[in-house]
Amino acid sequence: MTDEVRPEPEGSIPADAQPLAEGTPPVRSLRELIDRVTGRGLTPAQSAEESGLAEVLPFPFLALVGQSEMKLALVLALINPALGGVLLLGPRGTGKTTAVRSLVDLLPEAPRSLCYYGCLPEDVEKGGIDAVCPDCARKYAQGEPLAKMDHVRLVELPLNARLEDVVGGVDERAAANQRMRVKRGILAQADRNLLYVDEVNLLEDDIVDALLDAAAQGSYTVRRGPVSATYWSRFILIGSMNPEEGELRPQIQDRFGLRVVVRPLEDSQERLEAYRRVQLHRANPRQVISAYLDDTAQVQAEIQLARECLPKVVLPDEVAAQGLNLVAQMHIESLRAEITLFETSRAYAAAAGRQVVSGDDLRAVAPMALRLRRSGFMQEYFARQKDEEAELAGLIDSVLEQPTNKRT
Ligand SMILES: [Zn+2]
Numbered sequence: 001m002t003d004e005v006r007p008e009p010e011g012s013i014p015a016d017a018q019p020l021a022e023g024t025p026p027v028r029s030l031r032e033l034i035d036r037v038t039g040r041g042l043t044p045a046q047s048a049e050e051s052g053l054a055e056v057l058p059f060p061f062l063a064l065v066g067q068s069e070m071k072l073a074l075v076l077a078l079i080n081p082a083l084g085g086v087l088l089l090g091p092r093g094t095g096k097t098t099a100v101r102s103l104v105d106l107l108p109e110a111p112r113s114l115c116y117y118g119c120l121p122e123d124v125e126k127g128g129i130d131a132v133c134p135d136c137a138r139k140y141a142q143g144e145p146l147a148k149m150d151h152v153r154l155v156e157l158p159l160n161a162r163l164e165d166v167v168g169g170v171d172e173r174a175a176a177n178q179r180m181r182v183k184r185g186i187l188a189q190a191d192r193n194l195l196y197v198d199e200v201n202l203l204e205d206d207i208v209d210a211l212l213d214a215a216a217q218g219s220y221t222v223r224r225g226p227v228s229a230t231y232w233s234r235f236i237l238i239g240s241m242n243p244e245e246g247e248l249r250p251q252i253q254d255r256f257g258l259r260v261v262v263r264p265l266e267d268s269q270e271r272l273e274a275y276r277r278v279q280l281h282r283a284n285p286r287q288v289i290s291a292y293l294d295d296t297a298q299v300q301a302e303i304q305l306a307r308e309c310l311p312k313v314v315l316p317d318e319v320a321a322q323g324l325n326l327v328a329q330m331h332i333e334s335l336r337a338e339i340t341l342f343e344t345s346r347a348y349a350a351a352a353g354r355q356v357v358s359g360d361d362l363r364a365v366a367p368m369a370l371r372l373r374r375s376g377f378m379q380e381y382f383a384r385q386k387d388e389e390a391e392l393a394g395l396i397d398s399v400l401e402q403p404t405n406k407r408t
Contacts, residue, residue: 030075030302030351035068057285060292061102062299065274066265070099073258073368075299077236078108078152078194079306080347084257084340085237087200087248089372094262095274096240100196104154105296108304110192112150116184118191118232121146155190155235157197157211167210168222168231185222187214188231200239201248208252211237215255257340258368261385306350313346315357323362326399330392332373341369363400367392 064071073086088096113120119132121140129137136146157166168185187195187210197203203211214220214233221230239256241248265271281288320342327337344365345357352361371388 030299030306057289058102058104059098059278059281059285060289060296061099061106062292062295063277063281063288064095064099064102065277066267066270067095067099067262069368070096070260070262073260074099074103074238075106075303076344076347076351076365077238077258078103078106078303079350080310080343081234081236082339083343083347083369084255084336085235085239086258086260087253087256088238088240088260088262089243090240090262091244091264092242094264096262097198100198100238100240101154103194106300106303107152107154107194108300108307109149110152111147112192113147113232115146117230118188119146120192120232123232152236153193155186155193155195157186157190157195157203157207159199159202161186161207163204163206163210166207167220168229169224184231187211187220187233187235190235191232193235194238195235196238196240198240199242199245200252201241201243201246205249208249212251212255253372254334254336257336258344258365259372260368261371302351306347306353309353309355310346310350312355313350313357314355315342315346319345319357319359319362322359322400323366326362326366326395327370329395329399330370330374332370334373337370337373341366344369359400363396366396366400 061071061074070088073088077083077086088100090096111120111122115133115136117133117136119136123131124137124140124146129140132140132146139146164185166186168183168188197211210220215235215237218234219230219232221228237255239252265274277288323338323341323345327341330337341362342357345361348361348365349355349357354361367389371392372385374388
């Protein structure tokens with residue numbers, strides 16, 4: 001057996017984590033919980049009884065060793081879709097794809113449209129009755145539900161997908177019956193879900209264009225001859241890529257809110273533990289999954305709770321001013337930088353059960369929100385990234401330490 005309990009690895013809690021109280025502290029935030037659970041050795045096998053496991057048995061998110069920032073970014077993206085998704089950059093074999101696929105057990109519930117076109121009650125609340133299809137408009141008027149609560153899903157956009165798979169094409173079955181009908185594509189299926197694109201830097205240009213259009217507008221229209229259809233397409237975009245295999249177009253890079261540079265584990269104890277867990281999962285996935293079942297359920301519930309609390313989380317003006325100052329001093333032009341910075345801070349505060357964003361929240365998420373914003377050239381990426389990381393760390397220290405009244 002490879003599952004002896006070992007002490008928490010040092011360094012599994014990032015330096016910027018909030019200090020723990022003396023004694024054995026209660027878990028005060030989702031982040032602490034995740035750090036603690038994931039830093040723990042595997043417990044001995046529990047009973048093989050488990051319920052509701054899917055056919056495919058993904059590696060449990062909480063069993064991933066190390067990679068705190070990647071895990072935090074993914075969880076924050078689940079809490080607040082408005083932060084703009086996550087881009088994971090790193091060499092092969094660093095667990096990027098495993099981490100994204102393992103999110104299926106943590107996905108929260110959200111209102112799911114009962115309609116083919118994805119209409120939701122909030123569309124009516126925001127845009128009036130014309131914002132939904134005629135059928136839903138009638139239902140809304142008659143007080144019938146337009147949606148039910150359902151788990152957010154993980155939808156993958158595979159590299160070999162054709163444009164008509166992505167946006168939808170003519171439905172062959174309907175065409176055989178002399179009718180023209182447009183089939184829902186991956187982008188429509190991704191509405192209100194997670195859309196995962198592995199090797200996003202290797203996507204064909206026409207697919208990238210379709211993805212960017214949908215991401216920018218939250219909907220898209222397909223025209224095929226006399227038929228056209230418009231679909232909602234409001235997804236949380238998660239991408240992963242190995243920067244050594246090609247650049248990412250600047251437009252799509254700008255689309256991603258958070259950017260995490262995933263490096264191979266350096267600590268040999270951590271590498272050994274990661275190896276053991278992967279081997280054990282290969283041999284007996286149910287054993288690994290059941291060892292994390294309770295913790296996974298707890299983290300999922302906390303994500304759901306944080307998501308529900310998010311609308312109440314406010315960003316005080318003085319904290320916003322600090323964030324804007326940071327963005328200005330980084331010479332970042334994209335407006336998306338501060339949107340991501342602020343929305344991520346709100347998600348981080350919600351995860352910790354707080355309703356007011358603090359400077360510490362800003363500090364905790366600033367690196368992932370602001371790195372790799374200044375340039376689209378990936379060739380010198382590693383070298384530049386190192387410099388930028390140091391500069392960003394220095395700026396965070398100097399800017400966020402300043403009392404507000406001394407800022408110019
Ligand atoms: Zn509808």
